[in-house]
Each structure stands twice: as C-alpha cells, then as structure tokens.
Amino acid sequence: MVVTTTPGIEGKKIYQYKGIVFGEVVSGVDFIKDFAAGLTNFFGGRSGSYEGELIEAREAALREMEKRAAALGANAVVGVDIDYEVLGQNGNMLMVTASGTAVVVE
16 A cells, blocks of 8 residues: 555556545553653653654554555555644543545556
C-alpha cells in the first residue's frame, strides 16, 4: 500500500477513487510519563516518553487508515493528513487522526 501526502503518485495513474478513509487512535498518557515530562520541562530537553507516545499513536492511526483503504479494495492512499488533538478533562488523552483518499493505481 502506497501512502502519500501528495494528491497523486508520480508515474502512476489513478484509475478509481474509493472514498475518504480515516484512522483514529485515542491514547492515554499515564502518571509516569507525565512525571518524566515534568522533569524534562524543569531541566530542559526533549520528552522521550511523550515523543514515543506520539510516534506509536501516529503509526497506529496510519495502519488503521491503510486497513480501511484495503477493505475498500484500494492499493494506495493519497492526500494524507495527520491531526493531533489533546482530549480529556486534564488533557491526559491524545487523539491522532490520519485521513486520506483511498484509490486504485496502476
């Protein structure tokens, strides 16, 4: 499955549009990650725990989107966009959404 942010795939012709597909992941951030991130804020630097959570959530959202595209008979997803949103009363939930257009290419 080819997944790209561009509206097409160089050298490939789009034969059929299958529709818009989404992959959504809502992930909780636990106390230990919050504590480690707080220390990073205090001392400076990057928060590896939050970065890891972001990477895992993004990859899971992309996999879910690809799965849904394949279920429609697509072999590519074009125009992919990834959005991040903080949810929950205390901002302790992360939602990652990947969306794009499922297509059939040559």
